[in-house]
Every structure is written in structure tokens, then in C-alpha cells.
Amino acid sequence: MDEQNRNLILATALSFLVILVWFLLFPPPEQPTGPDGQPLTAERVSPDTTPSADPALPPGVSTADSAEPTTDVAPVPEATRVTIDSPRLVGSINTAGGRLDDLSLPGYRETLDPESPLVRLLQPVGSENPYYALHGWIAVEGATPEQVPVDDTIWTIEDGETLSPGSPVTLRWDNGAGLVFHKSISVDDDYMFTVTQTVDNTSGEPVSLRPYGQVRRHGEPDTVNFFILHEGVVRMSDGELEEIKYDDVSALSPEESRIDVNENGWLGFTDKYWMTTLIPEPGSEFRSVARTINGIFLTESVYPTVTVAPGDSVSAESQLFAGAKEWETIREYEATGIQGFIDSIDWGWFFFLTKPIFALLHWLNGAIGNMGWSIIVLTLVIKAVLFPLAYKSYASMARMKELQPEMEKLKEQAGDDRQKLQQGMMELYKKNKVNPASGCLPILLQIPIFFSLYKVIFVTLELRHAPWIGWIKDLSAPDPSSILNLFGLLPFAAPEPGSLVAIISLGVLPILLGISMWLQQKLNPAPPDPTQRMIFAWMPWVFMFMLGSFASGLVLYWIANNTITFTQQYLIMRFHGYKPDILGNIKGGPKAEAKK
Secondary structure, rough: HHHHHHHHHHHHHHHHHHHHHHHHOOOOOOOOOOOOOOOOOOOOOOOOOOOOOOOOOOOOOOOOOOOOOEEEEOOOOOEEEEEEEEEOOOOEEEOOOOOEEEEEEOOOOOOOOOOOOEEEEEEEEOOOOOOOEEEEEEEEOOOOOHHHHOOOOOOOEEEEOEEEEOOOOOEEEEEEOOOEEEEEEEOOOOOOOEEEEEEOOOOOOOOEEEEEEEEEOOOOOOOOOOOOOOOOOOOOEEEEEEEEEHHHHHHHHHHHHHHEEEEEEEEEEEEEEEEEEEEOOOOEEEEEEEEOOEEEEEEEEEEEEOOOOOOOOOEEEEEEEEEOOOHHHHHHHHHHOOHHHHOOOOOOHHHHHHHEEEEEEEEHHHHHHHHHHHHHHHHHHHHHHHHHHHHHHHOOOOHHHHHHHHHHHHHHHHHHHHHHHHHHEEEHHHOOOOOOOHHHHHHHHHHHHHHHHHHHHHHHHOOOOOOOOOOOOOOOOOOOOHHHHHOOOOOOOOOOOOOOOHHHOOHHHHHHHHHHHHHHEEEEEOOOOHHHHHHHHHHHHHHHHOOOOOOOHHHHHHHHHHHHHHHHHHHHHHHHEEEEOOOOOOOEEHHHHHHO
């Protein structure tokens, strides 16, 4: 068997193995539970105030700020709620703790059904998946922990009844010992809250406090659990991005969980499509903390100690992003001074490629108005850009095929002497001015680009619930058609996605994927070994079943890529004198044509 066929079979087998490993290593996640295996309960968690391992502490931070985190299993009381009503966010603020714990996104629903519930981002303690944000103060000197607001502190509404753009809400709490706390919350037209905390000191003594912000998530949430997508903690610290999966947060040492940020940073939790992020005021220093305690995941921004003189007041302002990871929206926030905020989108290793590809797909979707056709056009554009590399690769393959008869003679002459065979092949290449590596290098250069395109289609929010044509109503979901009901002709529904029956039933797109892979395979000569030839022949149909359950947008991309690749290779081979026989092997070639 010649080297080209052997490499092709090896690459195909490795691809099959990779996808098989995906299914084995990334099964559907189980419902989160606590350390004892029981459902998680509500707990009160104080912010991290332990000193940094770095002796160079931020100004105002001392070893006095070393109180261990405390927990209180008593549930947080329900109190009066302040309504949130904005174009992109609806919900309420709980005056118990002054926390943002009820938030839904009017622009997004759970399913395609227009009557289905809105996507709910934040949920209060007592719900199935508590997930919320709160802001407060840490007592350092001149005040006790009981004299600052805590999780179950009942705030009064001082100003405003409904939080909406241009109409902030202010909460107030008097500790009865000379300190009066105010919390003013505003929201813009998209997904950004601004929280301004103020403390008035009406006592006769100075008081030292530390403001903080915190996002809590009770238990590990359901995730896509796919290795190319990051879900968990994401944070930026003075230009350095860090991504921590949920499984790794609890394993962080105190030194790893805390980062002292000097000027710019942010941190929070990211899902595939949604995100909740604490954003300190740009240019300010703070301590960035990611940790777990008693089954609760926490991200915290803890600010330097401030001293409030008698009769004086001090304010601390920060922001909170809670919403959808829309590329244009996040880019606009970055333009306002949130450094590196666009990197909250998971661009992957090849970010220098995925970013421009992502921008091009968004532009195409805006121009065409249909994400399915945009994916096809994007694939066509990239294949056109890479055509010079593809041409060089296929042209090199054609020249190698010219030497195939002479290489077969060398194999017969060399027998089992591999060294003699290699020397003969090198002389043959040199004589005919053929570089065997020239066909491989263009293919290797294309791999990062195609992987980046795959990544973009996988993570883009615009793919969610986006229709294409006919029966494809959601490009982020598997093809809903099924061969079992003759693609909708018979009066019963297709199997539920994710079931074994659904995998083997196949829809229209998976079948087209198998055919496109089969056509592309037919442009390559069949292996001489019968066993290898049989394995090779089954590969497209195995991939058809394994990849068919992926999102329709991804399957559409593979079909488009395979079809364009087949067309390019077919035309290039015809240009070089070969006549591909789709129902058989490749025939002809320059020398064959000359003999005729």
C-alpha cells in the first residue's frame, strides 16, 4: 500500500477515534448535589477576607482582615421586592440582603415555542438552582460584623419603585450605631447594572470598612460539557485572561484562587450563551477571588479598606453584567473602558483566527438575514481564500500519482529492504523535481482555520433558535426530521433528541453529511488491502451516525465544507488530466492520456 493511502486511512481512523473519545469522556452531566449527595441547601457565605500570600498587600489591607468564612444554614428571609423592568432584563431585587436574585431575559425563550418561559439567568435561594449577586461591606476596624449589612439584612426602599433605564433605585439600612448604608442600583438599556454603595458615619469615631461584590452559584450547573467550550469561572486580571472549569475551582489553593489586580479586571461565571460578571471601576485595584465553600461557587471582587471619618461619607461604585453574550453588546461595553471584555466570549486557542471569522459571520448574518445561508457563504468565502493552498496540495497529489507506476517498480525491486526503497524514492523525487511534503504543508496550514470556523459556529449565540429552511427551525439543535416517519410524511413524531433511537433514525442533514463524505472519499484511490478497503468504505456512514446528532448548524457546515472540497478537488484533478470515476476508482492521468 502506497504512503498516500496509508496516511489517508490513518487520518480517518484517528478522526473516528477522536469522536468516539468525545462520547466516552463527555457524557451528559448529572444533576448537581451537595457533598452529602443530597440537594444543596441555602447557606450564608462571607466574602474572602484572608490576607494575600503576597506580602505586598494593597493599601489599607492588613492581617486584621483574616476572619474565616462563616456559614449559616438558616434560609434568607423573603422580603419586599423591587421590580426590574428594562428592554432586555426583567425580574426583581430582594430587599433581604439587597441582592439581585431574580432576572430573566425577554429576548430569549427556553424553547422555540413563543409561549415558553423566558430564559431565567438569576434565581433566588430556595429555587432549584440558586444563582445571584450581592454587594456589601466588611467590618475592619471601628465596627463589628453585626454592624454592617449581611445576607439577611432587610433594607428599606429609600427612592424609586421600579428599576428601569434612567430610573435608579436606592435602598437604605441604618445599623442603629451611627452608620447608615445606602445602595443605589441603576441599569442601562442592555445588560449592565451600576451599583453605588455609600456609608455615612454619624458616630463620633472613625470606621474602617472594605466594600465587596459577590456572585454565588449553588452547586455545579448543567453544562454543555464539551471540551472545546469553556463553562465556569472567567476572569481578567491586568490583561491576563483565566478560565477555570467548575471541577477545578474547588481544587484551587488560596494563592491560586486570589489575585490582586492593580488597575483593570473583571470576573464571574460564564455559560455557553449567558454570563454574570463583576466589573470593578476601571483603573481601580481590587482582589479577585474564585472559590467554593459548602457546595457554593463564588466569584468575589474585594476592594481596599476605606476609612470613614466622623461626619463624613464614602462611596464605592462597581458594575455587574448579567445577560446574553452578544458580540456587538459586549464589544460596545469594552469600548467604554472595560479592558478585554470581548475575551469573555470563548475564542479558543486560535483566537487570532476565530475573532475575524466571528466578525465576518455576524456581518453576513446581518446582510443575508439567515444564519444557515450565512454559514454556507462563510464556508465558501474561507474556501476561496484558501484555494491557492488547496490547489497546491491537490496539484502535488496529482504529480505524485504520475510517479505511482515507477514507485511500484521500486517496491518490487527493493523487496523487504526499506532503506533501499527510501533511497530509490528520494532519487525518483529528485529526478522529477517533486517534493512529497509540498502536498502536506498546505493541508496542515488549513487545519487551524477550519477548527476556528468550527469553533465559531459552535459558540455563536445567533445560532440559537435560528431557522434555516423548511423543517430546520433551530440551527443549534439536531435535525428534527427522521427516516422512521419518512421525514414527516407519516403521522407520528420523530424520536426525542439524545435517545439511542434518535441517533439511529437519521434526519435529512445527517444523510446528506454521509453522502458528501462518501463523494469526497471517492476522489481518493481505494486501498489495495481488502480489509482496509472495507473499513475505509464504512467510514462515511459511521461518521454519518456519530455526527448526525450534533447541532444542525455544525452539520450544515460539514456538508458545505465537504461539498466545496469535493468540487475543488474534482476540478483540479480534471485540470491535471485525471478523470475521477465517482462509482469506482480514479482513472487516467497525464501519462495515461498520452498513451491513448
